[in-house]
Amino acid sequence: MSNQIEKYRRSFLSEVEANVEEGDMVKMCMQCGVCSGSCPMQNHWEHPPQEIFMMIRAGKREEVLSSSSMWMCTSCYNCIARCPRGLPITHIMHGLATYAKRLGLVPKEQPTAKFGQMFWDNLSKKGRVNELKLGLALYFMNGIGPGIKKSLEMQDVGMGMMKTGRMNPMEILGGHSIKDTAGFSKMLAKAFEIEEGNIKNNG
Amino acid sequence: MSEKKIGAYVCSGCGIGDRLDVNQLVNTAKRDGKANEVKDHPFLCSAEGVKLIQDDIDNNGVNRVVIVGCSRRAKTEAFSFENVAITRANIREGVLWVRPDAPEHAETTQEMADDYVRMACAEIKYMGIPSGSGEQDLTRHLLVVGGGISGMTAAIEASKTGYKVELVEKSGELGGMVGKMYKRVPTKNGLQGPVDTGIAAMVAAIEADANITVHLNSTVSKTEGAPGRFDVEIATESGSTNNVRVGAIVQATGFKPYDMSQLPELGAGNADVVDQMGFEALAKAAAGGAIKRPSDGKEVKSVAFVQCAGQRSDKPGHLNYCSGHCCTTSIKQAMYLREQNDATAVVLFDDLRTPGATGEDFYRCGQEKGVTFSKGQVSGVAAANGGLEVKFKDLILNEETAMEADLVVLATGMVANSGPNPYLALDLEAAKAAEDTAQVAVLEKQIEVAPPSILNLQYRQGTDLPHLKHGFNDSHFICFPYETRRTGIYAAGPVRRPMDAHQAVEDATGATLKAIQACENAALGRAAHPRSGDLSYPSFRKEGCTQCKRCTVECPFGAINEDEKGYPQYNEGRCRRCGTCMGACPVRVISFENYSVETVGQQLKAVDMPDEFSEKPRILVLACENDAYPALDMAAAKGNTYNPWTRIIPVRCLGSTNTIWITDALNSGYDGVILLGCQKGDNYQCHFVKGSEIAHIRMSKIDDTLKSLNLEQERVQTYEVSIADIDRIPQILDDMASTIEKIGMSPFKF
Numbered sequence: 001m002s003n004q005i006e007k008y009r010r011s012f013l014s015e016v017e018a019n020v021e022e023g024d025m026v027k028m029c030m031q032c033g034v035c036s037g038s039c040p041m042q043n044h045w046e047h048p049p050q051e052i053f054m055m056i057r058a059g060k061r062e063e064v065l066s067s068s069s070m071w072m073c074t075s076c077y078n079c080i081a082r083c084p085r086g087l088p089i090t091h092i093m094h095g096l097a098t099y100a101k102r103l104g105l106v107p108k109e110q111p112t113a114k115f116g117q118m119f120w121d122n123l124s125k126k127g128r129v130n131e132l133k134l135g136l137a138l139y140f141m142n143g144i145g146p147g148i149k150k151s152l153e154m155q156d157v158g159m160g161m162m163k164t165g166r167m168n169p170m171e172i173l174g175g176h177s178i179k180d181t182a183g184f185s186k187m188l189a190k191a192f193e194i195e196e197g198n199i200k201n202n203g
Numbered sequence: 204m205s206e207k208k209i210g211a212y213v214c215s216g217c218g219i220g221d222r223l224d225v226n227q228l229v230n231t232a233k234r235d236g237k238a239n240e241v242k243d244h245p246f247l248c249s250a251e252g253v254k255l256i257q258d259d260i261d262n263n264g265v266n267r268v269v270i271v272g273c274s275r276r277a278k279t280e281a282f283s284f285e286n287v288a289i290t291r292a293n294i295r296e297g298v299l300w301v302r303p304d305a306p307e308h309a310e311t312t313q314e315m316a317d318d319y320v321r322m323a324c325a326e327i328k329y330m331g332i333p334s335g336s337g338e339q340d341l342t343r344h345l346l347v348v349g350g351g352i353s354g355m356t357a358a359i360e361a362s363k364t365g366y367k368v369e370l371v372e373k374s375g376e377l378g379g380m381v382g383k384m385y386k387r388v389p390t391k392n393g394l395q396g397p398v399d400t401g402i403a404a405m406v407a408a409i410e411a412d413a414n415i416t417v418h419l420n421s422t423v424s425k426t427e428g429a430p431g432r433f434d435v436e437i438a439t440e441s442g443s444t445n446n447v448r449v450g451a452i453v454q455a456t457g458f459k460p461y462d463m464s465q466l467p468e469l470g471a472g473n474a475d476v477v478d479q480m481g482f483e484a485l486a487k488a489a490a491g492g493a494i495k496r497p498s499d500g501k502e503v504k505s506v507a508f509v510q511c512a513g514q515r516s517d518k519p520g521h522l523n524y525c526s527g528h529c530c531t532t533s534i535k536q537a538m539y540l541r542e543q544n545d546a547t548a549v550v551l552f553d554d555l556r557t558p559g560a561t562g563e564d565f566y567r568c569g570q571e572k573g574v575t576f577s578k579g580q581v582s583g584v585a586a587a588n589g590g591l592e593v594k595f596k597d598l599i600l601n602e603e604t605a606m607e608a609d610l611v612v613l614a615t616g617m618v619a620n621s622g623p624n625p626y627l628a629l630d631l632e633a634a635k636a637a638e639d640t641a642q643v644a645v646l647e648k649q650i651e652v653a654p655p656s657i658l659n660l661q662y663r664q665g666t667d668l669p670h671l672k673h674g675f676n677d678s679h680f681i682c683f684p685y686e687t688r689r690t691g692i693y694a695a696g697p698v699r700r701p702m703d704a705h706q707a708v709e710d711a712t713g714a715t716l717k718a719i720q721a722c723e724n725a726a727l728g729r730a731a732h733p734r735s736g737d738l739s740y741p742s743f744r745k746e747g748c749t750q751c752k753r754c755t756v757e758c759p760f761g762a763i764n765e766d767e768k769g770y771p772q773y774n775e776g777r778c779r780r781c782g783t784c785m786g787a788c789p790v791r792v793i794s795f796e797n798y799s800v801e802t803v804g805q806q807l808k809a810v811d812m813p814d815e816f817s818e819k820p821r822i823l824v825l826a827c828e829n830d831a832y833p834a835l836d837m838a839a840a841k842g843n844t845y846n847p848w849t850r851i852i853p854v855r856c857l858g859s860t861n862t863i864w865i866t867d868a869l870n871s872g873y874d875g876v877i878l879l880g881c882q883k884g885d886n887y888q889c890h891f892v893k894g895s896e897i898a899h900i901r902m903s904k905i906d907d908t909l910k911s912l913n914l915e916q917e918r919v920q921t922y923e924v925s926i927a928d929i930d931r932i933p934q935i936l937d938d939m940a941s942t943i944e945k946i947g948m949s950p951f952k953f
């Protein structure tokens with residue numbers, strides 16, 4: 001793919017159309033701004049969706065892909081519900097994030113990206129999310145000190161959950177899994193293979 | 204006609220009989236109104252009530268009918284009698300509904316009703332029965348000026364109805380601007396993208412049509428006459444002339460593109476900067492293949508479309524209006540590039556506007572084909588790196604930026620292909636007469652740059668259609684879009700207002716139907732809008748005329764010519780029956796059969812005038828019948844009330860108000876006079892274009908009369924109102940009543 005993006009040429013838009021989930025809808029944005037106005041996270045984005053779409057058309061490849069903006073999406077689907085042109089904005093945001101990750105352009109210490117990785121690592125081992133381990137990993141994400149502090153803070157909640165059978169402390173020893181983990185791993189491997197193929201064909 | 208015999212018919216229905224003394228109304232009509240037959244009926248608009256009137260007409264020789272009941276705007280079908288003059292005493296909307304139902308008001312309410320009966324009887328005595336002048340012929344033949352898509356549509360549509368058409372085109376071929384295009388925006392299903400222009404098929408249809416005579420390389424060198432009898436001289440380039448008689452004219456002279464050489468900052472002068480018509484020429488030359496740029500024939504790979512180039516801008520020399528088609532046109536042209544060149548096509552817009560039913564889908568189609576849209580304000584276009592650099596502010600990303608392009612298309616605006624402003628020459632004449640040298644110089648300069656005449660009308664008020672703004676032809680935008688200020692001449696297409704081809708086709712169809720209507724109406728002596736079907740027409744008493752020319756100058760429609768001696772020639776086919784001439788005439792010699800200085804003057808004099816110490820003032824209201832009078836009716840229907848001192852007389856147009864009415868009213872003891880007309884100025888609502896404006900000018904001079912009578916200026920007020928002012932107008936009437944309370948009663952009550 002070309003790194004020589006010329007401003008307001010179609011090259012980056014074409015790249016997005018080929019590589020980003022639902023990227024071919026980016027061109028249909030009519031810049032009304034309803035998505036940006038509807039977003040509950042609007043004050044936290046560097047570039048709201050409307051702007052991201054314009055930046056794609058303007059050929060701002062690095063700025064878009066290394067932006068933390070699309071990582072801010074909480075999947076509330078407000079924008080999709082309201083977009084007069086029916087753009088799947090949430091999906092495009094996640095698609096852009098995925099593409100940026102594939103290219104290694106995710107900003108360092110992007111918390112959503114980090115959490116996403118933790119979630120995936122947790123899930124992909126046994127086919128089930130181990131909530132105890134995921135929760136603890138989140139507490140200790142920023143080091144041991146803050147982790148202990150947070151754990152003590154949440155002590156009462158944890159005890160309550162255990163009493164009502166909402167959390168099993170034994171999960172720490174590996175936890176439950178789906179029946180056929182080997183089949184699950186094979187399935188994931190196949191999915192990766194297909195995805196790699198897609199990337200190769202589009203790249 | 205035999206002698207006038209008045210029949211007055213009082214309706215006691217709709218609650219009239221419950222609140223008013225009907226016997227007294229009958230007596231008033233007999234005693235004061237001098238009606239020959241007076242009858243009352245509890246349900247006058249019923250078949251039985253109508254028969255009562257018809258019987259009197261048939262058997263008792265009644266030929267002047269006064270209906271005492273509802274407003275003249277109600278029950279018009281029931282109270283429609285042949286060969287008699289009819290008027291109304293509006294005691295339902297005008298009295299009953301606007302006065303509270305309480306014993307303490309009964310006396311003044313009855314007085315109001317009695318006065319309206321007196322007024323109607325006084326009016327009818329001076330009303331004749333209009334029959335049309337019979338001056339016109341039936342000429343089922345149209346002249347269409349301009350052979351573009353509007354003119355061709357007009358010709359084809361007229362021919363379909365059996366009319367003959369003379370189609371005059373200045374250039375050597377039919378087709379106009381659309382004919383120069385590669386493709387056009389579709390009229391249906393915008394998602395299909397650009398389609399064939401269809402011009403070749405239209406030209407073929409016209410050539411095969413025996414009803415249509417095409418005059419190429421021709422212009423109209425002379426037009427005289429009126430609807431139904433226009434005599435037109437068509438001159439060809441070779442010098443020969445043709446004379447034809449037509450019933451009506453459609454002027455479809457289209458537009459010319461704005462002169463882009465006035466936009467050097469946007470790169471005008473560079474061979475690779477073209478306007479939209481220039482780009483169409485490139486696309487047409489490419490004929491479906493790759494579009495090449497003019498400078499070196501290179502296939503273009505990146506094109507910027509600069510929207511609103513030199514338009515929607517207040518900079519000197521720019522057009523300050525939106526031309527309406529340019530966004531859609533640029534989208535269309537960008538689609539050529541996507542399909543034929545696989546090029547980047549960026550539309551740099553400020554506000555993207557795609558009017559019309561297909562507009563939004565067409566825009567969507569452009570997006571689907573990969574046209575790039577960027578909200579950006581272009582600041583400059585200059586040559587760079589063997590191409591062009593377009594500098595602009597990206598308004599979404601809020602930054603100054605630039606893009607490179609092989610070709611830049613400037614979406615410039617439409618300039619109306621009108622004739623010269625017909626009033627320039629008249630103004631020059633007036634300025635010369637007034638020895639105003641500065642004004643003469645200004646006007647001479649304007650005349651120098653004015654375009655040549657298109658119609659060469661032999662009218663007192665100039666050679667062409669009057670303009671409204673920016674050189675577009677004046678027409679009543681909302682109510683009567685095709686009617687220009689020259690009856691029987693209809694403007695269609697971009698000469699009327701900026702528009703796209705689809706709108707031009709609709710416009711031409713509408714204008715043609717109006718032109719046909721004008722021919723048919725003219726044959727019957729009927730007026731065009733807004734007094735459609737009116738058979739009355741103005742005439743004047745020649746022995747009283749002082750040849751002052753005020754009527755010929757003030758007629759909003761240029762209907763009146765002058766003969767060699769300076770007497771007016773009315774050309775009733777050109778007349779809209781507004782009565783502005785009647786209002787203008789200082790010696791009051793102009794009248795209509797059923798509307799005259801007398802019909803109004805006698806009404807206002809018929810009002811019973813209580814003495815100065817009665818605490819019962821009288822306020823005369825002259826209300827435009829198009830807006831103010833309906834608004835009053837609606838105010839009544841809504842239950843709004845106003846004071847019982849008001850006496851309202853509807854007038855055809857405030858422009859028909861003769862100042863003698865005001866003087867007479869003040870002399871006969873009215874305490875206040877209110878004139879209600881329509882909005883004037885550039886955004887006028889006046890049905891007769893200039894009537895309200897002229898009335899305001901006349902009334903600004905009424906102060907002298909007031910001074911000479913030693914009366915307060917507040918006693919005469921002129922207002923611009925709209926048909927929606929149903930709360931405001933009653934307030935205006937009540938404000939006058941409080942003003943009179945403050946300044947006191949008029950001393951002129953005898």
